Amino acid sequence: MSVRVLVVKTTSMGDVVHTLPAVEDLLRVHPDARIDWLVETPFAAIPLLHPGVNRVICQAWRQWRKALGQRATWQALKEARRQVRATPYDLVIDFQGLVKSACWALQARGHRVGFGIGSSREALASVCYHQQVTVPRAMQAVERYRRLMAAALGRSFDASLPARFGLAVPSECAWQPPARPYAVLMPCASRVEKLWPLPHWLAVARQLREAGLSLVVLWGNPAEEQLARQLASPSGAEVPPLLDVRACASIIAEACLAVGLDTGFTHLAAAYGLPTVGLYCDHDPHLAGLTGSDPARVYSLGGKGRPPDVNDVQVAVALALAQSSSTQRGG
Structure with a gap:
């Protein structure tokens, strides 16, 4: 039976890109893994470019936090929470390490993994995880995320394996450069x-x-x-x-x-x-x-x-x- 994983990495675009090698590491171990990804709507196109990502769940906290007094905001929050809870996961991995991302991870049904106190960007986030992983904050982002994934899978991080991003090239574009290269x-x-x-x-x-x-x-x-x-x-x-x-x-x-x-x-x-x-x-x-x-x-x-x-x-x-x-x- 394929392992089901929820990746929580919501912002920003460069950070979402940096999480892709961790997803590739997961697929090396579990080629048939079913991967969902929780992300802010403006950056949803990035995980959608990876053929190994099964479903992208969008949220818009940057927009919602400015309109918490509006009914539509709470309806959108409720719908995002429903989508996060719809599927039971074997692993829920919070690569963000913030209280707001940990709160989203708490909504999901599954074994929650994230950075430990001293490794997360906000220490309070760490108390939300079943499994806290210590990774030096001074480490480059891609390696940090790959080490977190390795720990979540119960494996040692293999630094000899190069970082792969696995991005597909979109097949169509509304505008094309008139001259190449x-x-x-x-x-x-x-x-x-x-x-x-x-x-x-x-x-x-x-x-x-x-x-x-x-x-x-x-x-x-x-x-x-x-x-x-x-x-x-x-x-x-x-x-x-x-x-x-x-x-x-x-x-x-x-x-x-x-x-x-x-x-x-x-x-x-x-x-x-x-x-x-x-x-x-x-x-x-x-x-x-x-x-x-x-x-x-x-x-x-x-x-x-x-x-x-x-x-x-x-x-x-x-x-x-x-x-x-x-x-x-x-x-």
């Missing part, structure tokens, strides 16, 4: 502290164009569209219309190289195996740096209060270009 640029972020100077982006765009690549600049709201067009206009890059996560995933997966800020789409590019250069301006990458199936193809530069130097970025882009050329030749 192309690189994807992701200069937009949710907070101004994460941004990298536009002149630096223009220098990188020029480098990629001189290497013979077309460019696509992704964006997600009107302010980001303005920035995308400021980059695209002098560099000849394409700016697509507003696309959903699935369509962006299709464009990213078919690119030959990606350069982006510390955002979910940059982590998605690394997960698809692209040579990817990540620019960190407001976080240190040692905990949540880019991770791909081949660590030699990802570059995480900069840190909190230490925006990466444009020359260092161009060196990394040159290395990524060489790797991309080798891949296109079949090397």
Whole structure:
């Protein structure tokens, strides 16, 4: 009889991407596992891209918490709780480690596993689990999640097994880049502290164009569209219309190289195996740096209060270009 598992990882996009290798580890041990995933609605497209995920249960706590006085909010909460409780699980694994995620895990029927006190992001969450797992908080996110999965399965973590993400490439997209091969640029972020100077982006765009690549600049709201067009206009890059996560995933997966800020789409590019250069301006990458199936193809530069130097970025882009050329030749 196949094991039934509920993955609780609700936000944000990069963190959801980082949980995928743990799901792959589960499927190595239990190829016929039935996996459900509880996630915030805006990020539901990510687990849906994994063929091993059976069902995605959406919740919208970020939206609901702003409207707790409305009847519709409580009806939506009730429906999400009904879906979580509908299936008995062998394992309910909370990869988030927050009180809010632990509360969702408590709604499910099954053996609850999560990070122990000192390992979870919020200590109170740990009391909600039947099994508390100690994993150093200073460990990179992908390895933390894989170690939690190993413990939930009653196994030792095998560091020799590479991280695999198992993402499928969406078969259709409403918009296609007009020219190939192309690189994807992701200069937009949710907070101004994460941004990298536009002149630096223009220098990188020029480098990629001189290497013979077309460019696509992704964006997600009107302010980001303005920035995308400021980059695209002098560099000849394409700016697509507003696309959903699935369509962006299709464009990213078919690119030959990606350069982006510390955002979910940059982590998605690394997960698809692209040579990817990540620019960190407001976080240190040692905990949540880019991770791909081949660590030699990802570059995480900069840190909190230490925006990466444009020359260092161009060196990394040159290395990524060489790797991309080798891949296109079949090397």
